[in-house]
Amino acid sequence: MDYIVEMNNIRKEFPGIVACDDIDFQVKKGEIHALLGENGAGKSTLMNILFGLYQPDSGSIVLRGKKTNIANPNIANDLGIGMVHQHFKLVHNFTVTENIILGLEPTRALMVDTRSASSRIRELSKRYNLNVNPDAKIEDVSVGMQQRVEIIKMLYRDAEILIFDEPTAVLTPQEVQELTKIMHSLIDEGKTIILITHKLREIMSIADRCTVIRWGKVIGTVSVSETSEEKLAEMMVGRKVIFDLDKKEARPKEEILSLEKLTVNGKDGGHGLKSFSLGVKCGEIVGLAGVDGNGQSELIEAVIGLRKPDGGKILLHGEDISNLSIRERIEKGVAHIPEDRHKHGLVLDYTVQENFILKNYYQPPFSARGLLNWDTIYEHAERVIKDFDVRSGQGVEASARSLSGGNQQKAIVGREIDGNPDLLVAVQPTRGLDVGAIEYIHQRLLEQRDQGKAVLLISLELDEILDLSDRIAVIYNGELVGIVDADETDENEIGLMMAGGKRGAAV
Amino acid sequence: MVDLIYQLFPYAIAFTIPLLLTSLGGLFSERSGVINIGLEGLMLMGMFVGAFTISQTEAANPGTAVWIGLLSAAVFGAIFALLHAFACVTLNANQVISGIAINMIASAVTVYLARFLTGSGNVQIIRGLSRQTIPLLSDIPVLGRLFFTQSYATTWLVLFILAAATFLLYKTKFGLRLRACGEHPHAADSAGVNVYLMRYMAVIISGACAGLGGAIFIVTLSGEFNGTAAGLGFLALAALIFGQWKPWGILAATFFFGFASTIANVSQVIPTLAQIPGIYLKTFPYVVTLIALVLSSKSSQAPKAIGEPYDKGKR
Ligand SMILES: Nc1ncnc2c1ncn2[C@@H]1O[C@H](COP(=O)(O)OP(=O)(O)OP(=O)(O)O)[C@@H](O)[C@H]1O
Ligand SMILES: [Mg+2]
Numbered sequence: 001m002d003y004i005v006e007m008n009n010i011r012k013e014f015p016g017i018v019a020c021d022d023i024d025f026q027v028k029k030g031e032i033h034a035l036l037g038e039n040g041a042g043k044s045t046l047m048n049i050l051f052g053l054y055q056p057d058s059g060s061i062v063l064r065g066k067k068t069n070i071a072n073p074n075i076a077n078d079l080g081i082g083m084v085h086q087h088f089k090l091v092h093n094f095t096v097t098e099n100i101i102l103g104l105e106p107t108r109a110l111m112v113d114t115r116s117a118s119s120r121i122r123e124l125s126k127r128y129n130l131n132v133n134p135d136a137k138i139e140d141v142s143v144g145m146q147q148r149v150e151i152i153k154m155l156y157r158d159a160e161i162l163i164f165d166e167p168t169a170v171l172t173p174q175e176v177q178e179l180t181k182i183m184h185s186l187i188d189e190g191k192t193i194i195l196i197t198h199k200l201r202e203i204m205s206i207a208d209r210c211t212v213i214r215w216g217k218v219i220g221t222v223s224v225s226e227t228s229e230e231k232l233a234e235m236m237v238g239r240k241v242i243f244d245l246d247k248k249e250a251r252p253k254e255e256i257l258s259l260e261k262l263t264v265n266g267k268d269g270g271h272g273l274k275s276f277s278l279g280v281k282c283g284e285i286v287g288l289a290g291v292d293g294n295g296q297s298e299l300i301e302a303v304i305g306l307r308k309p310d311g312g313k314i315l316l317h318g319e320d321i322s323n324l325s326i327r328e329r330i331e332k333g334v335a336h337i338p339e340d341r342h343k344h345g346l347v348l349d350y351t352v353q354e355n356f357i358l359k360n361y362y363q364p365p366f367s368a369r370g371l372l373n374w375d376t377i378y379e380h381a382e383r384v385i386k387d388f389d390v391r392s393g394q395g396v397e398a399s400a401r402s403l404s405g406g407n408q409q410k411a412i413v414g415r416e417i418d419g420n421p422d423l424l425v426a427v428q429p430t431r432g433l434d435v436g437a438i439e440y441i442h443q444r445l446l447e448q449r450d451q452g453k454a455v456l457l458i459s460l461e462l463d464e465i466l467d468l469s470d471r472i473a474v475i476y477n478g479e480l481v482g483i484v485d486a487d488e489t490d491e492n493e494i495g496l497m498m499a500g501g502k503r504g505a506a507v
Numbered sequence: 508m509v510d511l512i513y514q515l516f517p518y519a520i521a522f523t524i525p526l527l528l529t530s531l532g533g534l535f536s537e538r539s540g541v542i543n544i545g546l547e548g549l550m551l552m553g554m555f556v557g558a559f560t561i562s563q564t565e566a567a568n569p570g571t572a573v574w575i576g577l578l579s580a581a582v583f584g585a586i587f588a589l590l591h592a593f594a595c596v597t598l599n600a601n602q603v604i605s606g607i608a609i610n611m612i613a614s615a616v617t618v619y620l621a622r623f624l625t626g627s628g629n630v631q632i633i634r635g636l637s638r639q640t641i642p643l644l645s646d647i648p649v650l651g652r653l654f655f656t657q658s659y660a661t662t663w664l665v666l667f668i669l670a671a672a673t674f675l676l677y678k679t680k681f682g683l684r685l686r687a688c689g690e691h692p693h694a695a696d697s698a699g700v701n702v703y704l705m706r707y708m709a710v711i712i713s714g715a716c717a718g719l720g721g722a723i724f725i726v727t728l729s730g731e732f733n734g735t736a737a738g739l740g741f742l743a744l745a746a747l748i749f750g751q752w753k754p755w756g757i758l759a760a761t762f763f764f765g766f767a768s769t770i771a772n773v774s775q776v777i778p779t780l781a782q783i784p785g786i787y788l789k790t791f792p793y794v795v796t797l798i799a800l801v802l803s804s805k806s807s808q809a810p811k812a813i814g815e816p817y818d819k820g821k822r
Contacts, residue, residue, distance in 0.1 A: 053697060053819070074699040089694035091687050092811065102687055103698035105680035112680050153698075 002065070004029040004192050005050065005161060010059035012045055014402065016393030019045040020056070021216035027161075032183060032193045034207035034224070036200075036236055038434045039406025040391040042216040043196045044086050047163050050194075051083040052076040074103075082159025084150040086166050086196075086405045086432070087342060090138045097121055097134040100153045124155050128182045140267055143170045143340060144292045144460075151182075162186065163194045166405065168202060169432045172292050172460045180206050198406075198434045200229040212236050237436045245442055248450060250470040252281035256317060256454045257303070257423055263311035264298040271478040273298040275312065278473055278480060280423065285445065285455040287469030287486070289462065289494050295478035296427075296458055297339065303456070304336045304425055305329045306344075316423065330359050333422030337413055337429045339458075341405075345412040348401040352392065353381035355400050356415050388414035389437065405432045410441075417444050424448060427458045442468060462491055476500040511777065515769055517638070517657045523765030524665045525550075525724040529743035530750070530757045531672050532716025537752060538676065539709030540689040540812045541595050544606025545588070547740025548613030549717035550724070552587045553580035555617035557722025558630040558732035565633055573636050577661070577722045584718015585711045587613070592710035596703050599816035610740075618734045630732040632725065636661060661723045668716070673754040685709055689810035692817045702817045717743075745796050751808040767792035 005027040012020040019042040027033045035043050048054045050061065052070035061068055063079055070076050076083075090099050097118040106113045118134035125132040130148045138146060147170055154162055168176045183193055183206060195207060203210050204224060211221040212235045219235050233241040257280040266272030273295040280286045290296055301307035303314060305326040314322045321329055338344035346355050357366050357377055365376045381396035390410045392398035400408060409432050416424060426445065430438045445455055445468060459465050465472055466486060474481040474497040481497045529546050536543040543549075561576035568575070587609070594605040621628050638657040645655040676682035687695040688705045696702050717740065724739065725732060742764055749763075750756030771788040774780035780788065 051697070072699075073697045077699055083697075085697065089691065089697045091690045091694050093690060094683075094687065098683060099694070102683060102695065103700045105683060107680055111678045112683055 002029060003027060003062075004064055005194075006062040007046070007050065008060050008062065010046065010049060010061075011057045012042075012049060012054060013057055014393050016395075016398075018216050020049070022059070023213065023216070023218055025211055025218065026221075027192060027194060028209075029192055030187060030190060031208040032187060032195055032206055034203040034210040035194060035196045035213070036198075036203065036210055036232060037213040038215075038236060039410065039432075039437055040404040041213045041236075043213065044165055044404060046213075047083060047165055047194065047196065050076070051081060051163060077157060077159070080158070080160035081163065082154035082157055082161070083163040084147070084154055084165060084167050086169075088146050088150050090146055090149060092137075092139040094138060095134065096132055096136050096138065096141070096149050099138060099149060100134075100156050104157060121152060121156065124152050128152075128155070128185070129178050130182075142293050142297070144172065144175060147171065148175075151179075159191075161192045161194070163196075165196045166198070166432055167195070168197055168199060170428070170460070173462055174291070176202070198432065198438075200232050200435065203232065204229055214238060233435050236434065241435050241439060243435075243439075245446065245467055247446060247467075250284050250449065251452075252284040252470065253452060254282055255279045256282050257456065258315040258318075259299075259303070259312065260315065261312035262299070262302060262309055262314060264295075264302050264307060265310045266295070266298060266478070271295050271298075272310075273302070274478040276475070276478070276480055277312075278483070280454045280456050282422070282454050283449060283452045284470040285449050285457055285468050287465035287472045288456065288458045288475060289465050289472055289498055290475035291498050292460055294475050296475060298478070299475070300336070300339070300425060300427055300458060304334060335416045335419055335421030335424045337416050337424070337426045339427040339431075341408055341412055341431075346400040346408060349399055351397050351399055352385065352390065352403070352411055353377050353396040355411060356381045356384055356396075359415075359419070384414045384418050385411070387418070389440070390414060406434060406437065409433055410437060413441055413444075417441075417448065420448075420451075420453070422453055424453065424455045425458070426455055428460065429457070430461075430464065462494060466491065466494070474498055511779075513652055515766075515773065516653050518773070519762070519766040519769040520654075520662060521659060521727050521765075522769055523762045524659070524662050524727070525720040526739060526743050526746060526764060527720075527758060527761040528665045528668060528723065529717045529720035529740060530746045530761055531669060531754065532713035532720065533744055533747045534672070534676075534713075534752060534754065534757060535685070535709045535716070536713035537747065537813055538689045538810055539685045539706045540692060540810055540815065540817070541592070541706050541710055542602040542606060542814050543591065543710065543713050544603055544744065545591050545609030545613075545740075546606075546713070546717050546743050547736050547738070548606075548610035549584050549588055549714050550721035550740045550743075551610075551613045551617055551736040553584045553718030553721030554725050554732050554736060555621060555630065555721075556580045556583040556718065557725050558632055559621075559624065561632040561726070562625075562630055569634065573634070573726050576632075576726065577719060580722030581715045581719040584721070585715040587718070588710050588714020589707075591714070592707045595710070595816065596706045599818065602814055602816075614734070617732070621732060621734065628734050632730060635726040635730050659727050661727060665723070669754060669758060676754065686810070688817075689812055692812050692815075696817075696819065706817070745793075745800075748809075749796055749799055749803075751803065752810065753808065763795075764792050767795075 003026045007025040010020050010023045023046055037043050049056050052072045052075055061070060097114050100121055101117045106117055121134040130152060132148050132152055147167060168179060171179060207224050209221055209223055212219040214236060259276055259278045261275045261277055262273055263275055264273040271294055302309045309322050313320050316332055361367060366373055385396055388410045390407050392403050392407060413429055430441050448455055457468055469486045471483055472486055473483045474494060529550055533543050533546050557576040557580035560579045561572045564575055565572035591605055591609050594600040595602045618628055621630050636659050638659055640657060641655040645651045684700045685705050688702050692702045746757055746760035746764055750760035774785055774788050
């Protein structure tokens with residue numbers, strides 16, 4: 001059997017946890033091999049070892065039949081291994097081009113030749129339909145676009161073995177389809193793909209084989225044609241997973257959040273938000289559907305206070321909050337699960353317990369007479385990580401940075417839901433979570449609703465919006481296309497509205 | 508008034524130049540992610556090495572001694588900065604503490620050596636650099652009198668270095684990589700850039716610039732090493748922040764300091780300025796800096812990863 005990658009007996013320990021416990025992992029040339037496992041199972045760690053970012057404590061790597069020692073990413077690069085990281089490694093104030101060519105700059109007369117580089121990037125972008133603007137600055141582009149930049153970065157380096165660490169977590173359904181096409185064309189060009197994803201449907205539709213790991217150990221490798229979503233989920237979690245939500249009838253009450261003709265100017269020629277009106281009632285979940293970059297971030301930032309609106313009003317319980325500070329809004333019961341968990345969600349070098357009190361450290365019971373009450377903080381954190389199953393080597397004392405991506409997400413969601421807010425602005429709340437965790441978070445969001453709290457759910461994942469929401473508002477070009485009841489609509493109608501079509505226009 | 512400006516201008520520029528060069532050195536270091544509080548000490552090292560070399564060689568080669576002194580100051584500054592790089596990059600030490608240590612070591616070592624080698628704490632040089640009026644260019648109205656009359660060769664050298672530094676940082680791959688190390692070392696690392704090597708080079712460059720800056724101060728303005736850099740290194744650091752970590756911002760900031768300090772220094776002999784109490788003039792640049800720093804702090808352009816030792820194992 002000719003394997004292109006063989007990882008034998010790979011072991012990697014971190015303080016308090018064995019991330020990879022003697023893992024054997026083989027990939028055939030020309031296949032799409034999925035890697036599946038719960039949050040914190042050790043998938044990213046294993047791939048970081050293959051990419052040379054980490055050194056294994058023991059074990060060996062055989063590439064194309066030859067034993068190799070991948071001491072750093074440069075060597076991985078030379079060996080034709082490329083990786084799209086779970087958390088992008090992009091320099092925020094560099095342009096797209098500069099980020100892509102970093103480390104491999106074409107030069108002309110001593111100078112970095114950005115012109116030829118950007119035309120090559122444009123070409124790649126066009127060929128794979130990635131729609132990337134080479135001259136944009138990273139800090140100005142959406143998370144989805146940043147992901148595509150990472151993909152181009154790898155293609156630019158002519159890698160042969162491509163590692164995708166949760167590439168689809170932030171892409172829209174259309175973009176995922178595009179990516180699927182890209183992956184197939186890459187396979188046709190003779191490349192090999194290792195794909196980490198939590199989306200079982202994706203595995204079923206594009207992967208050839210799938211290796212499942214749990215708690216750092218390989219549970220097994222299966223051929224996708226001989227398995228099913230249910231079987232994969234069971235292998236991964238170790239129990240049967242219920243995919244159907246237990247959703248009761250909603251009992252909406254008075255309106256808690258009202259946006260009245262809210263206008264927010266877009267950054268650098270973006271759409272912004274144009275005279276947008278929407279109401280969210282207590283006891284309901286309102287989903288906001290739309291293609292990425294149609295004004296969602298402006299809306300979110302205006303509601304939680306990161307940005308001043310340029311017109312219109314934001315009413316909370318009938319009171320205008322558009323000029324209140326973020327802290328005042330939090331004290332009035334607004335909570336926020338941010339889109340970018342590193343930028344707005346966590347202080348990465350703080351411990352988990354410190355991150356849990358970021359918003360209310362100054363209030364009792366966490367502090368008294370100006371001093372922090374560490375016992376309470378510790379107990380509170382212990383409870384939240386237990387409730388939300390946040391896994392790490394050192395419990396609440398672990399630094400947020402050392403957590404796996406999914407566990408960072410669970411920590412944020414845990415903090416926000418546990419605060420029992422009147423209004424929760426949840427942006428991609430289940431981004432990067434495994435199916436078991438998604439099931440749990442969805443239940444908790446519905447519980448919030450049933451307790452008479454309001455949730456504004458922003459997600460690129462149509463399924464999630466359709467499953468959870470009571471009403472769905474569709475945004476396009478910064479304007480409200482329409483609002484529909486979740487029971488009376490389907491994927492197709494929402495899809496059309498997301499492209500700007502008014503309700504009923506398609507019939 | 509106009510005459511006054513014509514008179515002050517050469518002094519203001521002479522004062523600006525060492526600051527500018529030292530600040531540029533700091534720019535390299537900080538853009539790569541290493542705070543360099545040790546600029547003061549590095550400058551002092553340059554002052555001592557420059558003064559000592561010149562005093563030893565000027566009898567034999569009167570024409571070239573100054574240039575030999577400047578060169579050796581740059582070399583020793585670079586070597587001395589290696590210490591900072593070793594502590595910050597290899598040992599992951601706290602960069603502020605290491606910088607303070609550099610300052611303390613510099614003042615102790617230079618004074619000790621000065622005493623030991625010359626008997627007194629001071630090292631004097633007989634001939635500094637002479638001022639030159641550039642033919643033709645000095646005939647340009649206004650500008651000619653301001654810039655090309657009575658100027659030092661080092662001024663042109665440093666302005667050339669400024670242009671070269673800008674080119675290096677923004678146009679070459681060295682600069683791209685260096686800036687990436689200061690913003691997001693993990694991104695640089697996974698793109699195959701050797702973060703440790705880049706930071707070493709940046710700190711060494713900063714040492715060479717600061718050393719040369721110190722020596723230029725000796726050969727143009729002070730004429731002797733007297734055991735202190737009188738806060739010039741810190742001023743350069745402030746200019747770096749004031750100039751928002753950008754070469755042309757630094758030029759503006761150092762020129763502002765240079766001009767304001769010159770006014771303060773000569774105020775007593777100029778009737779119009781003598782009426783203002785000296786203390787106001789002397790504190791003026793610092794007060795303005797403080798205010799400017801407060802105002803600009805919200806949009807600070809500081810490199811993102813500045814001050815953080817790079818740890819591969821972290822993610
Ligand atoms: N640098 C590190 N320091 C300490 N612990 C770490 C480090 N990197 C990973 N870990 C721990 O190792 C375990 C595996 O992490 P890894 O990132 O590989 O998980 P994962 O399978 O990719 O999960 P996810 O699906 O959430 O991304 C986690 O418990 C994590 O806390
Ligand atoms: Mg991961």
